[in-house]
Each structure stands twice: as structure tokens, then as C-alpha cells.
Amino acid sequence: MKDQFFGRFGGSFIPEILYNSQQQLIDAYESAMSDAEFVGRLKSEWQHYSGRPTPLTFCNNLTQQIGGAQIYLKREDLNHSGAHKMNNVIGQGLLTQYMGKTRVIAETGAGQHGIATALISARLGLKCTIYMGATDIKRQYPNVFWMKQLGAEVIPVTTGSATLKDALDEAMRDWAANYDDTHYLIGTSCGCAPFPEMVAGFQSIIGEEVKEQSINQIGKHPDRIYACVGGGSNACGIFLPFVDSSSTELVGVEAGGRSDAPGDHAKRFNTDQARFGIAQGYATRFLQDSEGQLMPTHSISAGLDYVGVSPILADLEENGKVRMISANDDEVMTAFSQLMRNEGIIPALESAHAVAGGLREAKSMSPEQSIVINLSGRGDKDIFNVAKVMKDEPFSAFLNDFLLEAN
Numbered sequence: 001m002k003d004q005f006f007g008r009f010g011g012s013f014i015p016e017i018l019y020n021s022q023q024q025l026i027d028a029y030e031s032a033m034s035d036a037e038f039v040g041r042l043k044s045e046w047q048h049y050s051g052r053p054t055p056l057t058f059c060n061n062l063t064q065q066i067g068g069a070q071i072y073l074k075r076e077d078l079n080h081s082g083a084h085k086m087n088n089v090i091g092q093g094l095l096t097q098y099m100g101k102t103r104v105i106a107e108t109g110a111g112q113h114g115i116a117t118a119l120i121s122a123r124l125g126l127k128c129t130i131y132m133g134a135t136d137i138k139r140q141y142p143n144v145f146w147m148k149q150l151g152a153e154v155i156p157v158t159t160g161s162a163t164l165k166d167a168l169d170e171a172m173r174d175w176a177a178n179y180d181d182t183h184y185l186i187g188t189s190c191g192c193a194p195f196p197e198m199v200a201g202f203q204s205i206i207g208e209e210v211k212e213q214s215i216n217q218i219g220k221h222p223d224r225i226y227a228c229v230g231g232g233s234n235a236c237g238i239f240l241p242f243v244d245s246s247s248t249e250l251v252g253v254e255a256g257g258r259s260d261a262p263g264d265h266a267k268r269f270n271t272d273q274a275r276f277g278i279a280q281g282y283a284t285r286f287l288q289d290s291e292g293q294l295m296p297t298h299s300i301s302a303g304l305d306y307v308g309v310s311p312i313l314a315d316l317e318e319n320g321k322v323r324m325i326s327a328n329d330d331e332v333m334t335a336f337s338q339l340m341r342n343e344g345i346i347p348a349l350e351s352a353h354a355v356a357g358g359l360r361e362a363k364s365m366s367p368e369q370s371i372v373i374n375l376s377g378r379g380d381k382d383i384f385n386v387a388k389v390m391k392d393e394p395f396s397a398f399l400n401d402f403l404l405e406a407n
């Protein structure tokens, strides 16, 4: 594998004890991707298990309403389990088998990556252990329920703040102790090498498809592509195949949250609350206080709520290849409704950030121009949050009645 740095970001800042498992993974990924049989299985699972290629959908009603650029959506919401996360877990699940390992571990905050990992483990016959903060387990119980039903073991982590970063520490410990039979399946384009490049690589199928589909449907590549940025995997996936194109501008949309105050958002760019740092095995832009302690984050969408960001995106932004903007919670809810009402598509709240950014800027573009918004996932999972924001009282009453009946 090439240099493990992306400019000054990335690298491997890991304890000695993880060195062997990391080297093994780097070698396995490199050899698997040049093995025609592995690549054939990967493509076959993407197609027959996840439903790829996903469509590129033209939004005529929204385009008319906004009155600027032609608006297209890349429909990652139509993947099996409803998000782009499936592209990556299929890749790493097959790689686990390729290395002759029989067990995967993962850490999850909101639970979406935990479900995706439990799904692929069931399909490939792998033993599956998910680390999750005890606080997150309470907040995201429906996802935990599905992980357990799928046969995964969910281990509550009670150390520290009992959230994602504590679960991450536990997963690292498990990997170090059990690397003989265990693969650590990281869910986004972050962490030590080779994870940023490997996850971005598995997700790049998104942008590869857009390249071909846009030529067929628009007659040229899009003028701009928008993607929401949590850890950065769906953004890397749709951006990377276009990185050297001078005719397509790449725009990442972060969670602007409630306000710009510390702890109220998850912006790692365009704020002096985030700067270069090394944590969790790699170097990137982290939200941190003056002493370098990682800061709490907020977003209306659990999946964008992360203190670090892909080192690949940190580098692309620094080199002017990706422009970063943000959308706040209110704009996100407006865009969410706009897409639902006009096109009959319910986006994930994460993806609604990309929609908000795209709609805001499409207005000032011309009808000869076109944009593609990466719809990273579907919104069914967000029903509880959306009902709360919409203050839908019958929904609360329904939940109460449901509980009374169950007891």
C-alpha cells in the first residue's frame, strides 16, 4: 500500500501490540483487491445482496420549485438495510473470510453500523460482537434489538462517558487480544491505516456509478456533487472518482447543529474549535478544547455526530479539492420535508444535510447546470426523532399505549 498519510493527515498512531494485526490487514486488503475471484465475489454481493447499482433519480418537482440547477439524487437509501454502510460491510466481511478469520467486532454509536455488521455476519457465517456505550444502548434500543435478533453479541461499555469513544477503546482492546481469529470492522473512513483508504475504496463504487449514470442521463458529469460528512465514508465514496475532474465541484455538508457554540454542532471545518490533532489512532482535524481534549458534539442526526473526520477529506479540503459547508438543524428539517412532500422520498436525517446544502446552492445556479446529491440513507430509522421535532402528539400517545399494552 502507498504512503499511509494523506498530506499531514492519517497515519498509524497505534500501540505496538496492534502492529501485527494491522500489517496483516494491510497485506490482505492489497492482495484481495488484485485477486479476480475476491473482486468477483465483492461485485456479486453488492449486486445480489445489496441491490446495486443504485439509481440516479431526477427530481423534477424540486427542480421546478427551486428554479436553478437540475437536481439529481444518488439513491444509496435503496441499498439493503437502507444506507451506503452496506457497501463497506460487504467488503470487510468478505475480507475477514479472505484472511481466514471467523469473527468480527465493531463499535457503534447510533447503532446503524452495528446492524449492518450483524447483517453481513449472519450472511457470511461470522461470529459477531458489537461494542456499544451503555448510554447509547439506552438511547438506541430498537437498533440493539435487531443486532441481538440477528445473532450478534452486544457488549455494553460502562467506562468513561459510556458512549462511542469508550466503545472504540474496548473494541481496540479486543482486537489486540484476539487478532488470530478476529477482524475489527470499522464503519467509516477514519482510524489507523489501512481503514481510511480501505473504507473509501469500498465506498467508491458510489462515485463510479455516478460517473457512468450521469453521462447516460445528463449527457455530462454533474457540475457539483453534495454529500453529508460524518466520519466521511459516503462523501469519500461519491467524491473520490471525481477528484481529478476540473468540471465537477465537490461539496461536503457538515452538521451545523443548534448553534456555533462549543458542543452544539459537529463542524470540523470552518471553525476555530477544530484543528489538527492525533487521537484514536490517526491524525486529522478534531473538535478539541484549548488543552486538546476532544469536545462533545451535537447533531439532529446521530450519524454526523463525530469529533474527528476522514483524513482523506481533511487533506482534500486543505488542498482546495473539496469545499466544506454546513447546514443547521432547522434547515435540515425544512429540507427533509421539502424532499418528502415534493418527491415522495424520506431521507435519513444525515442525508437531509446534503439535501439542505444542495437546495440552498442550486437556487443560484443556472438550469443548464446540474447537481447530484448523495442520498446516503433512508429516513425510516428516524421516525422517533422526527415525530419529536414535529411535536406529533398522537405519536407520543401511541408509544404510551403500546407500552401499557406490552406490560
Ligand SMILES: *Cc1c(COP(=O)(O)O)cnc(C)c1O
Binding pocket: 083, 084, 085, 112, 187, 188, 189, 228, 229, 230, 231, 232, 233, 234, 235, 303, 304, 348, 350, 351, 376, 377, 378
Ligand atoms: C452512518 C451514516 C452517515 C455518516 O457516515 P459517513 O461515514 O460520514 O458517511 C451518513 N448517512 C447515513 C444514512 C448514515 O447511516
